[in-house]
Amino acid sequence: MADSAHGTHHAEMSFWRRYVFSTDHKVIGIQYSITALVFLFFGFSLMLLMRWQLAYPDQPLPIIGGLFGELRMPGGVMLPDFYNQLGAMHGTIMVFLGVVPLAVGGFGNFVVPLQIGAPDMAFPRLNMASYWALFLGGVTMFASFFVPGGAAQSGWTSYPPLSDIAPMGQTIWLVGMLFLIVSSLLGAINFITTILQLRAPGLTFMRFPFFVWAQFVTAFLLLLGFPPLQAAGIFQLMDRLAGTSFFLPSGLVVSGQPIAATGGGSPILWQHLFWFLAHPEVYVLILPAMGIVAEVVANNTRKPLWGYKSMVYSLLFLGFMSFIVWAHHMFITGMGTAMSSFFQTTTMIISIPSVIILSCLIISLWGGSIRFNTPMLFALAFLPMFGIGGLTGLPLGLATADIHLHDTYYVIGHFHYVVAPGTILALFAGIYYWYPKATGRKMSEFLGKLHFWPSFIFMNGVFLPMLIQGLHGVQRRLYDGGAAYAHAQPVLHLNKIMSYSAWGLALTQVFFIVNFFWSLRKGEKTSDNPWEATTIEWSAPSPPPHGNFVSMPQAYRGPYEYSVPGHPTDFLPQFSPGAGEKAKTGQAGKTSH
Amino acid sequence: MEIPYTVSERPDTGLNNVKIGIWLFLASEIMLFGALFASYILLRVGATKWPDGSSILSVPMAFTNTMVLISSSVTMVMAWASLMEKKLGRYRLFMGLTIVLGLAFLVIKFFEYRAKFHHGLHPSTSTFMALYFTLTGLHAAHVAGGIGINAYLWGPGLKLWERAPQQFTNRVETAGLFWHFVDLVWIFLFPVLYLL
Numbered sequence: 001m002a003d004s005a006h007g008t009h010h011a012e013m014s015f016w017r018r019y020v021f022s023t024d025h026k027v028i029g030i031q032y033s034i035t036a037l038v039f040l041f042f043g044f045s046l047m048l049l050m051r052w053q054l055a056y057p058d059q060p061l062p063i064i065g066g067l068f069g070e071l072r073m074p075g076g077v078m079l080p081d082f083y084n085q086l087g088a089m090h091g092t093i094m095v096f097l098g099v100v101p102l103a104v105g106g107f108g109n110f111v112v113p114l115q116i117g118a119p120d121m122a123f124p125r126l127n128m129a130s131y132w133a134l135f136l137g138g139v140t141m142f143a144s145f146f147v148p149g150g151a152a153q154s155g156w157t158s159y160p161p162l163s164d165i166a167p168m169g170q171t172i173w174l175v176g177m178l179f180l181i182v183s184s185l186l187g188a189i190n191f192i193t194t195i196l197q198l199r200a201p202g203l204t205f206m207r208f209p210f211f212v213w214a215q216f217v218t219a220f221l222l223l224l225g226f227p228p229l230q231a232a233g234i235f236q237l238m239d240r241l242a243g244t245s246f247f248l249p250s251g252l253v254v255s256g257q258p259i260a261a262t263g264g265g266s267p268i269l270w271q272h273l274f275w276f277l278a279h280p281e282v283y284v285l286i287l288p289a290m291g292i293v294a295e296v297v298a299n300n301t302r303k304p305l306w307g308y309k310s311m312v313y314s315l316l317f318l319g320f321m322s323f324i325v326w327a328h329h330m331f332i333t334g335m336g337t338a339m340s341s342f343f344q345t346t347t348m349i350i351s352i353p354s355v356i357i358l359s360c361l362i363i364s365l366w367g368g369s370i371r372f373n374t375p376m377l378f379a380l381a382f383l384p385m386f387g388i389g390g391l392t393g394l395p396l397g398l399a400t401a402d403i404h405l406h407d408t409y410y411v412i413g414h415f416h417y418v419v420a421p422g423t424i425l426a427l428f429a430g431i432y433y434w435y436p437k438a439t440g441r442k443m444s445e446f447l448g449k450l451h452f453w454p455s456f457i458f459m460n461g462v463f464l465p466m467l468i469q470g471l472h473g474v475q476r477r478l479y480d481g482g483a484a485y486a487h488a489q490p491v492l493h494l495n496k497i498m499s500y501s502a503w504g505l506a507l508t509q510v511f512f513i514v515n516f517f518w519s520l521r522k523g524e525k526t527s528d529n530p531w532e533a534t535t536i537e538w539s540a541p542s543p544p545p546h547g548n549f550v551s552m553p554q555a556y557r558g559p560y561e562y563s564v565p566g567h568p569t570d571f572l573p574q575f576s577p578g579a580g581e582k583a584k585t586g587q588a589g590k591t592s593h
Numbered sequence: 594m595e596i597p598y599t600v601s602e603r604p605d606t607g608l609n610n611v612k613i614g615i616w617l618f619l620a621s622e623i624m625l626f627g628a629l630f631a632s633y634i635l636l637r638v639g640a641t642k643w644p645d646g647s648s649i650l651s652v653p654m655a656f657t658n659t660m661v662l663i664s665s666s667v668t669m670v671m672a673w674a675s676l677m678e679k680k681l682g683r684y685r686l687f688m689g690l691t692i693v694l695g696l697a698f699l700v701i702k703f704f705e706y707r708a709k710f711h712h713g714l715h716p717s718t719s720t721f722m723a724l725y726f727t728l729t730g731l732h733a734a735h736v737a738g739g740i741g742i743n744a745y746l747w748g749p750g751l752k753l754w755e756r757a758p759q760q761f762t763n764r765v766e767t768a769g770l771f772w773h774f775v776d777l778v779w780i781f782l783f784p785v786l787y788l789l
Contacts, residue, residue: 120596122610189617197598197610227621228628235632238727243717246636246727264720269635273628 023124024546028131029110030438033431035131036102039138040424041509043093046086048506053078054481055499072150083479084153085169089141091156092173095281096180097138099423103288104184104222105134107430108191108215110438114537114544115209117200117553117575122193130186137179144172155477157274160247160267164239165254171240174233181230184222191219200536203555206312207574209535210298210305210559213312214291217319218284224323225280232273239265246270268333275326283322285419287315289382289426290357296379296429297361299533301368302570304560307360314353321350331402340399347397354390358383374448375531378429381456382422389417392467407477410470413463421459428455428512436530440542441523447515454508461501465494532571535559539575600760615767619774626778629731633724633785644721646787649714651705655787658701659779662736665694666776669743669769676762681754688747688765691772695740702733725786732782735775742768 022028052061058077065076072082113121121127144151149167152158163170195208195216208216235246243261247270250263298305305311327335327343362383370376392414395401405411428451436442472491474482481495482488529538536555540548553575561572572578602609637643672687709715709722716726746765753761 122596122599123614124596126614185618185621189614189621192617193610193613196606196613197603197608198596223617223621224624227625231625231628231632234727234731238716238723242723242726243715244723244727245717245720246632246723262717262719262723264636264640266636266639269632272635273632276628 021128023120023128025109025113025121025124025127026438026544026548028127029106029108031131032101032105032109032134033107035135035138036098036100036106039093040098040102042142043090043098044506044509046090046093048502049078050083050086050090051499051502053083053479055496057480057483078479080479081150081153084155084477085145085151087477088152088155088158088173089145092141092152092177094419095156095285096177097134097141099285099419099427100184100281101134102427103423104191104215104218104284105131105187107211107288107292107427107434108187108218111430111434111537112191112212112215113194113198114437114540114548115212115535116195116198116203117536117549117555118194118198119547119549120198121190122197123190126186126190130183130190133179133183133186137176137183140172140176140179144169144176147172157278158236158270159274160236160239160265160270161249161252161254161259163236163270164247165259171237174237174240177233178230181226181233184226188219188223188226191215192223195219200553200555203536203574206309207555207558208312209291210294210308210311211288211291213315214287214294217315218287220319221280221284221287221322225277225284228273229277232270235273236270268330271330271333272327275329276323279326279329280322282415282418283318285423286386287318289386289423290315290361292426292430292433293361293379293382295533295535296375296433297364298560298562299433299531300371300373300376300379301365302371302562303364303368304558304562305360306364306366307356308558308560311357311360314356318350318353318357321346321353325350325397328397328399328402331399332406337399344397344399348394351390351394351397358387358390373432374443374445374452375429375433377449377452378425378432381452382426382429385417385421385425385459389414389419389422392417404473405470407475408470409466409474409476412476413466413470416463416466420463421456425456425459428452431516433531434537435519435523436526437537437540437542437544439520439523440525441519442526442530443515443519443523447511447518451508451511451515455505458501458505458508462498462505465491465498469494529573532569534561534571534573536573536575539573600757600763609763611763611767615770619770622774626781629728630781630785633728636720636724640720644719646721646725646789649721650725650787651708652787654701654705655783658698659783661694661698661701662776662779665691665698666773668694669772673762673765673769676754676758676765679758684765685747685751688743692740692743692747695736695743698736699733699740702729702736728782728786732775732778735778739768739772739775742771 019027022031049061060076061073061078062076065073068076068082072079072085109121109127113119141151147168149169151169152163152166152173154163154166154170158170158173195212199208235244238244239246239248245261245263245265247267248259248261248263248265249267252259252261252263294305294311325343325346327339328347331340331343365380392410396405396411396414432443432448469482469488469491472487474485474488474491478485482492526542528540528542530542531538536553539553541550554577555574556577557572557574559574561574563570564572596610597603598610600609606613668687668690672684672691675681675683675687706726714722716723746761746768750764751761753764
C-alpha cells in the first residue's frame with residue numbers, strides 16, 4: 001500500500017486476517033468483486049457452450065467437446081439434459097453469483113462507506129460473514145455439476161412440479177440458494193444501518209450521491225424480497241426430502257407413472273413466492289447500475305445531475321412499486337382478469353419512475369462539455385441499451401401481448417438488454433471509474449476503448465436477434481434452438497449470428513482481463529482525485545488505508561457541484577469547505593441544479 | 594479505528610447501530626413468516642377438504658407452550674430491567690429462567706412431535722401435517738437459536754459487563770427483541786394451526 005503512511009496506526013495483521021478473513025469493507029468489496037467476476041466469466045462460459053449447440057444442433061463440439069464426458073456430451077454432442085443444466089445454472093450464476101455480488105457486494109461494499117465518509121461498514125464481522133456465505137453458496141452451486149444426475153436443470157426459476165421431481169442437483173441448488181439468501185440478508189442489514197448511521201457530519205439525505213441512494217433502496221429490496229424465496233426454498237426442500245406436497249398437485253402423472261405423493265399442493269404457489277423476490281431482484285440488478293451511471297455521467301459532463309431530487313423520489317417510488325408487480329410474470333397461469341388487470345396496471349405505473357431516471361440522465365448530457373473517457377463510454381452506452389431493455393418490457397407487461405410473447409426468445413432478449421448491455425456495461429463503467437481509488441493507478445484508456453467498442457457491438461449482435469426470433473414465436477429453452485419447428489425456420493439463421501457474436505464478445509473480454517492485471521503494476525499512477533470528482537470517496541487516499549480517511553470528512557454541500565459559476569475550478573467537492581459555508585447537520589441541505 | 598454509534602445513539606436518528614440492525618432483521622423475519630402464513634392461506638383456500646386442527650393436534654400441550662413462552666418473554670424483560678438497575682444477580686436469575694422456559698418449550702414440542710410420529714402422522718401424511726411440521730419446525734429452530742444467544746449472554750458473554758456495561762445491556766435488549774418476536778410468531782401459530 002503506497003499510502004499506508006497516511007493510515008491510522010494499527011497492529012500488523014497476518015496475511016490471512018488482512019486479505020482473506022478481513023473485516024475491512026474495501027478488502028471485502030474487492031473479494032466480492034473478484035469472486036463475482038470469476039462467476040460472471042464462468043456463467044458466460046456455460047452460455048458459450050449452449051450457443052454452440054444452438055448454432056450447430058447435434059454436431060460434435062470440436063477440440064474441447066470430448067472433455068465433458070459420456071454423461072454430458074457423448075462424442076462431443078451435447079445431451080438435452082446437459083443443455084438444461086447449462087441453462088438453469090447460467091441464469092442462477094449470472095444473477096445470484098455474478099451481477100448481484102458485483103453490483104451490491106462489490107461496488108456497494110467498496111464505494112458506499114467511502115462515499116458517505118464512514119470508516120467502515122456498521123457491522124464489519126457481519127460483512128465478512130456475508131461474503132463467506134456467498135462463497136459457500138458459490139462452491140455449492142459449482143459442486144452441483146458433479147453430483148449424480150448433474151446440476152439443477154429446471155430453469156433458473158426452478159418451477160415445480162418439474163423441480164420437485166428433478167435429480168439431486170436441484171437439492172444442492174436449493175442449499176446453495178439458502179447460503180446466497182443469508183449472504184444477501186446480512187449484507188442488506190449492514191448497508192441500511194451503515195447509510196443511516198455512519199454518514200459524515202453534514203451529509204444529509206438530499207446530499208447523498210445518487211449511487212448511495214441506489215444502494216439504500218436496493219438493500220431494502222433484498223431485505224424484504226428474499227425471505228419469501230427462503231420460505232419457498234424450504235418448502236421445496238421439504239417436498240424433495242420429507243415427502244411433502246407443497247408444490248405437487250393431486251393426480252400428477254409423469255412418464256405414464258402416477259407420482260407417489262399426497263398431492264393437494266399448488267405449483268402456482270412457488271411461482272408467487274419466487275417472483276415476489278425475483279421481480280424486485282430485477283431492480284436489485286438495475287438500480288446499482290443506474291447509480292454508477294449517475295456518478296460517471298455527472299463527473300464527465302462536468303454538470304450537476306439534471307433533476308437529482310426527482311431521480312431520488314422516483315427511486316423510492318420504484319422500490320415500493322417493485323413489490324406489487326410480481327404476477328406479471330404469471331399472466332398465462334390462468335389467473336383471473338381482475339388479477340391480471342391489477343398487475344398490468346402496476347407494471348405500467350412502475351415504468352414511469354424508470355423513465356424519469358433515464359430521462360434525467362439523458363438530459364444531464366445536454367450542454368455538457370463531455371469527456372469521452374472509458375468509464376463515460378460505458379455509461380453512455382448504458383443509456384440507450386437500458387432504454388431498449390425497458391421499452392421492450394412494456395408489451396410483456398400487458399396481459400394480452402404477453403400471451404403471444406410469453407416464454408419466447410423475446411423475453412430473453414428483453415431481459416438481457418436490461419441486464420447485459422444495461423447493467424453489465426454500467427458495472428464495467430464502475431470498474432474503470434473506481435479502479436484508481438482501489439489501486440492508486442488508472443486502467444489503460446487504449447485497452448479500455450478496445451474493450452468497449454467490440455463489446456458494445458457484439459452485445460447487440462447477441463441480443464437484438466433474440467427479439468426478432470421471439471416475435472416469430474421461437475420458444476426459449478429449446479435445446480436445438482428451434483430447428484425442429486416449422487415456424488422457426490425463417491429466423492433460424494440468426495442463431496449463427498448470435499453465437500458468433502457471443503464468442504466474439506468472449507474474445508473481447510481478453511482486453512479487459514489483460515488491462516485489469518497489467519494496470520495493477522504498470523498503470524499510470526494517479527492522484528487521490530484523478531477524475532476531478534466531487535463526492536467524498538475522492539478525498540480519501542488512493543488506495544484508502546484501514547479506516548479510510550486521514551481526518552473525519554464533512555459534507556458541506558450537495559454531491560454534484562460541477563461548473564459552479566464564480567468558482568476557480570470546474571468542480572467544487574462536497575468535502576472541501578468553501579467560502580462562508582458551514583456544514584449543516586440534521587436538516588436537509590440544498591442542492592443546486 | 595472505531596465504528597461510531599455502536600453503543601451510544603446517533604443524535605439525529607436517536608438509535609444505535611445494533612438497534613437498527615435488529616429491527617431490520619426482524620423486518621426480514623416478518624417477511625419470512627408472512628410468506629409462510631400466506632402459503633398456508635393459499636393452500637387451505639385451494640384444498641378440497643381441510644382437517645380440524647384441534648382434532649389432530651394437542652391443544653392442551655400447545656396452550657401450555659403458549660403460557661411457557663409468554664412467561665419467558667416476561668422474564669426476559671425482567672432480566673434486561675435488572676441490568677438497567679445494575680443488579681447482576683437478579684439478571685442471572687431471570688436470564689436463567691428465560692433459558693429454562695425456552696428449553697421447556699422445546700421439550701414439550703419434542704413430546705408433541707413424538708406423539709404425532711407414534712400415531713403415524715408425518716409431514717408426508719397431508720398438506721395440513723406438512724404445514725404443521727414445517728411451520729412449527731422453523732419456529733422451534735428460532736427458539737433454539739434464541740436459547741443459544743441467551744445462554745451465551747448468561748454465561749461467557751457476561752464478561753463484557755465488566756468492560757462495557759452499556760454495550761452488554763444493549764446486547765441483552767437486542768436478544769430480548771428477537772425473543773419477543775419468536776414469542777409473537779408462536780402466538781400467531783397457535784390459533785392458526787391448533788384452533789382455526
